[in-house]
Amino acid sequence: MQRELELKLRRIAVEVRKDVLRMISMADSGHLGSAFSCVDIIVYLYFHLMRVNPQLPGWQERDRFVLSKGHACPSLYAVLARRGYFERQELWNYRKLGSLLQGHPLYTNALGIDAPSGSLGMGIGISCGMAMALKTDFPESRVFCLVGDGELQEGSCWEALMTASHWKLDNLYVIVDRNGLQMEGETETIKALEPLKEKFEAFGLFCLETCGHDFPSIYETFAKAAQEKGFPKAIIAHTKWGRGITLAENGEMPVKASLSRNQVTLLLDELSKESAALSEEER
Amino acid sequence: MTMEKRSTREALGDGLTELGRLNENVVVIDADVASSTYVKAFADEFPDRYYNVGIAEQNMVEVASGMALAGKKPYAVAFSSFLIGRAYDQIRCCVAMPNLDVKLVATHAGITVGEDGSTHQMLEDLALMRVLPNMNIFVPADYWSARNMIVSSYKNDKPLYIRLGRPEVPLFYSPWDEFHIGGGRIIREGSDVSIVACGIMLFEALRAADILARQGIEAEIIDCYSVKPLPEELIQSSVRRTGCCVVAEEHNGMGGLCGAVAESLGINYPVPLRFVAVKDRFGESGTPAELQEYYSLKYREIVGAVAQVWTTRRR
Numbered sequence: 001m002q003r004e005l006e007l008k009l010r011r012i013a014v015e016v017r018k019d020v021l022r023m024i025s026m027a028d029s030g031h032l033g034s035a036f037s038c039v040d041i042i043v044y045l046y047f048h049l050m051r052v053n054p055q056l057p058g059w060q061e062r063d064r065f066v067l068s069k070g071h072a073c074p075s076l077y078a079v080l081a082r083r084g085y086f087e088r089q090e091l092w093n094y095r096k097l098g099s100l101l102q103g104h105p106l107y108t109n110a111l112g113i114d115a116p117s118g119s120l121g122m123g124i125g126i127s128c129g130m131a132m133a134l135k136t137d138f139p140e141s142r143v144f145c146l147v148g149d150g151e152l153q154e155g156s157c158w159e160a161l162m163t164a165s166h167w168k169l170d171n172l173y174v175i176v177d178r179n180g181l182q183m184e185g186e187t188e189t190i191k192a193l194e195p196l197k198e199k200f201e202a203f204g205l206f207c208l209e210t211c212g213h214d215f216p217s218i219y220e221t222f223a224k225a226a227q228e229k230g231f232p233k234a235i236i237a238h239t240k241w242g243r244g245i246t247l248a249e250n251g252e253m254p255v256k257a258s259l260s261r262n263q264v265t266l267l268l269d270e271l272s273k274e275s276a277a278l279s280e281e282e283r
Numbered sequence: 284m285t286m287e288k289r290s291t292r293e294a295l296g297d298g299l300t301e302l303g304r305l306n307e308n309v310v311v312i313d314a315d316v317a318s319s320t321y322v323k324a325f326a327d328e329f330p331d332r333y334y335n336v337g338i339a340e341q342n343m344v345e346v347a348s349g350m351a352l353a354g355k356k357p358y359a360v361a362f363s364s365f366l367i368g369r370a371y372d373q374i375r376c377c378v379a380m381p382n383l384d385v386k387l388v389a390t391h392a393g394i395t396v397g398e399d400g401s402t403h404q405m406l407e408d409l410a411l412m413r414v415l416p417n418m419n420i421f422v423p424a425d426y427w428s429a430r431n432m433i434v435s436s437y438k439n440d441k442p443l444y445i446r447l448g449r450p451e452v453p454l455f456y457s458p459w460d461e462f463h464i465g466g467g468r469i470i471r472e473g474s475d476v477s478i479v480a481c482g483i484m485l486f487e488a489l490r491a492a493d494i495l496a497r498q499g500i501e502a503e504i505i506d507c508y509s510v511k512p513l514p515e516e517l518i519q520s521s522v523r524r525t526g527c528c529v530v531a532e533e534h535n536g537m538g539g540l541c542g543a544v545a546e547s548l549g550i551n552y553p554v555p556l557r558f559v560a561v562k563d564r565f566g567e568s569g570t571p572a573e574l575q576e577y578y579s580l581k582y583r584e585i586v587g588a589v590a591q592v593w594t595t596r597r598r
Contacts (some may be wrong), residue, residue: 107383125345126348136287156341162339174495
């Protein structure tokens, strides 16, 4: 991966995190840590990998993105706005009455939202349906489905994985945001997912692991996965809950934090420092 | 009424195959019940557009949703108990909420499934589907209405639940009859009582009407095949003439057609009203004919209910 591209994506990711933080603090609700853990993946998809056209959100041959972990939608919204699907101004209405940007995503083609979500465990199945239809109509089009790790406790995910491998949906990429946490604690304490890679493989998927915050590693993983024909792909992206905020990364922030104005300012400062450090690197 | 009989589920296979020939966007998603739902006919003719996702109704509805999002016209087919019961959250979040063009077609609804017993006899599906915003519901009474509803459903792009049964029922409609979302049809005119029925109860209502006529009571019978939206004007204008109403359906008496008619008349034009439906119970094993008797879903109960409402009718 070119250094230039990496720096560009990192810069976007910092700006997206700032927007997400503002959105959640203005709405005074939302899932900050879980949204932050998948920012880099969504940025990578929309600003590098996916074939999309914000001017033609209904373009049939586009790649699709399904955010199965719908509660992380502030990150998707912030990315879509930055990618040019709608005015960034709209972000500040997130979770407000009458807003286009609901607490969990409604299917809204005009905004670039490809699928509904919010009730966990349905995204992989929807993605299967899309991938099956696209395979016959537009074989170049791919479907990228981002699932939470805790969400994999829903049985419907595994029904869908069976469907994916049975139909050899090699245009489907299931990406796991493996931040290790769910509402009441660690996934491995509540109901263990490991050995996760082996589970995916046993279900007939070609599975790779990556760091979900390191763009060169994400780049290489997707490049490697793309070469594998005849199998749906699973990519376990190891991530940090609340990535970018030290407090959250260290587990010192509650899952559903209500942030005071002071806290928001402090957190924005922290993100701005990251952005300043990036500028240093660029020189 | 001819005495030739065919099941409404048989219409599913024929209707879908006809649709498949008319339009190549039609796809069928099945939860491994192709033989008993007659969908096999479609599968044989269009193997590339038929997807059996296995015994996985939740996945079936998700896949149908994804297909619709990618521009297909999906028909998801399973038994009513499992399509509506098992996959309710999927129907709610992946079909009704995003208002997608997904047709949910269930066979084996109601008590007349017979010997399989309570797990397989769905008596709550209409209530569950009715309360979902955006959802539309068809309950055909015979083979031709079922077939024509399936074929014409292609023309709209709305979420639609079509409820079909297992047993053979008399052929009543013709191949040329048309059915519309929000429609109903007066199949017998009368001035003394309105009987609103759907599915197999339509035939019981017709038998009841013959008996009532001999006693000097002329029943008006409405085939209320569109349970949602309800043909409110049709029902109200009938009830304004007759002054009383009986509703008959093969479903729990709560929340289905009975509930819909009661809500509508209660608000707009209250009249004496009785239900002939399952009384808040689960089903059990038996032959369809035995069960229909045992669960009080016969013309006799309709006659009895009419006698009750007619004596206190609103004039």
